[in-house]
Amino acid sequence: MLTTQVSPEALNRIAEYFKVLSEVSRLHILCSLKSGAKNVTEIIEVTGLGQANVSKHLKILTQVGIVKRQPQGVSVYYEITDVSVFKLCEIVCDRLSVNLEQQSQHLEHLDAFKRL
Amino acid sequence: MLTTQVSPEALNRIAEYFKVLSEVSRLHILCSLKSGAKNVTEIIEVTGLGQANVSKHLKILTQVGIVKRQPQGVSVYYEITDVSVFKLCEIVCDRLSVNLEQQSQHLEHLDAFKRL
């Protein structure tokens, strides 16, 4: 059988990208940047995360090219450069909705079974 | 400013989903299932992963509803139920390509700078 082989190197890159999106704090930061660029202080206020923590996560998000670092006067502004992250989240949300629907259907079936 | 607030609970679910996709072994297993259902032994052969390891990952993939478990005679077949994972991977791949292009452009600019 002929299957399109994906190189281990490519899989590594993809996994690494997903890993960046697999932490609540980072998703929270990305959401806070959806409406536009913010400096670190603003991100800290909006997300309620610790300063060192935000700095760490912003570095990770910058390294994979999801956000861009822009020093501006005293502060540093961060801006989303990779808008596809929201598309990804959207697809996942849709899928999670489907899962929930299926689960509720299973529960209904169980209920019907109990009523027999 | 009015921003659509995403509930922490929803963010948790999304992060959890991404986390499932953030491991090379699991992506490898998913790729091996792209061409159709396979039993555990076949998955082990194709991926080269250990038996216990594959079993563990299949359980995780099943729990989030990405694959479906189907006992069949002596063996157990696994099949992808959530085809959106491949769409996700595709989007990520496209994005990674963009990143690589931009990096090579930066290198070109550096080269041009050296030639001055």
Added chain:
DNA sequence: ACACCATATTACCATATGGTAGTATGATAA
């Protein structure tokens, strides 16, 4: 019953990682 095969589970180790306190850096103002 027994042996055998396929799959799942458990226990364990090594590593990775999120959070945080403390510190460093760097810019600006007095």
Added chain:
DNA sequence: TTATCATACTACCATATGGTAATATGGTGT
């Protein structure tokens, strides 16, 4: 220069997790 503010960095700890060996489970055939 000194003080102050914004951001980054450096240990450090606690937890989570991937991999694996050993064992358990469960079905099938003899």
